[in-house]
Structure formats: structure tokens, C-alpha cells
Amino acid sequence: MTKHIQLPISDQDAAGLRAGDYVYLSGILFTARDAAHKRMQETLERGEDLPIKLEHNLLYYMGPSPAREGRPIGSAGPTTSSRMDKYTPDLMDLGLKGMIGKGKRSPAVKEALIRNKGVYFAAVGGAGALLSKAILSSEVIAYEDLGTEAIRKLEVKEFPVIVVMDSEGNDLYETAVKEYSCDEK
């Protein structure tokens, strides 16, 4: 099913998505990858506030290449999500509604998706030039010293993703691969 969703994402929209849905996202989202997650975790451990509001927001696991003159951003495709697995359940319990990345997630992340009625999207890995065309603006809002790993606020329009894991525990990576596997069924 193809859906068009406005960000920040509503509880209803997030809970209504199913693994396999094609989704075009428009609105505001935030980027964070390895080093930014580590810092956010340390911030929470010190009992301080995070630099971004998590409620109803999505995190895009992405560190862009530098923007050429006149462009909002350089190449901007997803990085491997599993490196963030350690941090994701805590962030979801604090209100984070979903993530965009690529690749498998841990059982703990799947449980957090069910518990918080969240959603995990995949963008096409290695299509960073194409994906950059759906990004209208980019602004570093925290951890600027981390360079490409800083937290950025992005405005996107019709950003193409596919739902891989939903709030009912479905996992497209498992089901779709089984469908096309010629190994013992």
C-alpha cells in the first residue's frame, strides 16, 4: 500500500503502518548516527535534557556528504541501523516514534516498537544522491563538532521509504526473503 504521511508523525499514522507499505514522508525529521546517539545517552545519564524533542519525531540514521554551493545537503542515504540498537529502546520509551535506516534490528528494538506503537522504515541504501533530492533544507542543531555525525533538522518532501517493522511485530526482511528463497522451505 502506498501512503503519504506528514511529519511529525501522529500516533494513529505510526500505529496504522504495516510492514511492506511504501511511504512518502513530508515535514520535519532529525538525523542522528553513532556518535550523536552516544552523546544523547550520556546526556540522559547525567539527567540533562536532550537537544531535540523526541515525541512524535523520527530519527534518520544518516551522515551526509558536504553540500555543494546552492544545495541544502550532499549525498544523504541511510546508514546501518543495528549500530544504534543499543540506544533505541530507551529513546523510544522517551517518546521517539520511529527510525529510518537500513538493515536488521535487535529483538529489543522490535519489542520497543510494539510497546511504543512505533515504526521502523528503510530507505534504499546506496541511493544517497536520489534521496538528497527529497530534502528541502538541512540545519545543524546540535553537536556541530561531530561533523557529518552532528544532529541535523531536515525538512523533507515526499521522502521515499518502506515500512520494514511495524507495531504488530511484522518484519519485512524476514517475510519477503522467505518468499523469494529457493532454499529448503
Next chain:
Amino acid sequence: MRTIEVSKVTEALKEMCFEANHYLSGDMKKALETACDREASPIGKQVLDQLKENLVIAGKDRIPICQDTGMAVVFIKIGQQVQFIGGDLEEAIHEGIRQGYVDGFLRKSVVGDPLIRENTKDNTPAVIHYSIVPGDQVSLTLAPKGFGSENMSRIFMLKPAEGIEGVKEAVLTAVKDAGPNACPPMVVGVGIGGTFEKCALMAKEALTRPVDERSSIPYIREMEEELLEKINRSGIGPGGLGGTTTALAVNINTYATHIAGLPVAINICCHVNRHALRVL
């Protein structure tokens, strides 16, 4: 004796950084197109279409094919009749990468220390593999390596008794474990034999062989073809979202080894299997 200014090496590498990160080689483009025509899954086909469109945009608008413009791996083959002048060759190589990444709007993805993890901000140092060959030419291959797929690479120290079946199983295990994380369709570089480090290096170098060129050793060529077919029957598919295109090629390099060992290394590369070549 032929003399070569090290600044020529810097200049060449700077250009190669831009080239490799914005244009795929003809064999890779053709392999993606063939895969797109043959893909059985509608989602898989859509992913492959996006990858083809991505390549067009990258070249036309000068946006890197992938935001992970990699750690720069440089293979330099130096003719034994060449003398480098005008500076330190190794520093000239790093300088080429520095200029290529800083001036070329490429991402700086290198941390100076693996545990302290501070970004060097110019993508240096490169990883350099030197070899001395006959002649008076210098051949440079730049292979920027992304880490989504690098992280899924494996090394197995098999027992000789495990034989060819053990090798095949090792390759299939690595590919299946990599799954969607390695941005399939992948190119699978395999090294068999040598020592621990030699087989890893062979796996890396195998990735620089064109995907439409098979091994010159008949039984290895057969194994490359058989493994590619088996990998494409795994169902992983483009983007790991299911389908019949999981790999574009399996390239295997081999070397002599010890009576007690059978090392196998599998270096996985995503569909952005980049390399640029120059001969000086």
C-alpha cells in the same frame, strides 16, 4: 631508470577520488541493468530502478553515489625501474586523498584512533597496499570502501579437511549474515589460501576485478558461477527486501597455503563497488 615526481601521484589520486565517488565503472552499470531486467520481485525491481536513477543523478549533479564515500584504499604497483623524486611517496598518496575529499565535497569518515575516535576531518590516512612489479610504470587503483558492507566481511581459518564444500559454506554464511545490512545487490570478494592477512588482502583485491571477468582457473571460475547462483537463490534481494538479485558477482582470488591450513576471507562490497584506475 625512470623518474616520477610524487606530485603526479597526488594529482592523479585527487582526480580519482572524484571519479570513483560519482561514476561507477561500465561493468558495474551493465550488471545493475541486467539485474533490473531479470529481477522477479516488484519491490526488488523498484529498488534497482532507484539505484539506476541514483547513478544518473550522481553523475549529472555531482552528488556522490553514496554518502559513505568510504575509507580510501589505494593499491599501488610500482615498476622496479621507477624512482620517485620530489618528496615522500606515502605523504604524496595521503595528500591526494586529502585534496580529493576536501576539495571534492566528499564525506570525511575517518577517525584517527580506533578507540578515541576523533575525526581527522580530511579522510586521511588512506590504507595503502604497495607492490613492486617489473617495468617502469606505476599503476594506481583507488577503491573507496564503505563500511556498511565492510562490517559484514568475515575471515575463516578452515581445516584442510573441510575442502571446497567448507569454502562454499563459509561464503554463503557470510552473505546470508550480511543480508540487508550490506546494501545488496552486493559484490563478493573472496580470498582463498595464503596466510591470515594474505587471504584478507586477496579478498579486497578481488573486488577490484571487473564483475564480468571470471577467474582464469577453470575450477575457480565454476565455483564463482555456482556461488553466485546459490547467493541469488537466497531470497535476500535488492535492499534485502526480497528478490532474486542478491549479488552481482563473486570474484575469487587464490594463493598457495600451508599444509595445515585453509584460510578463507570474504570481503563484501555493496552495489556501489567503486574503483578508479590510472597508469603513470
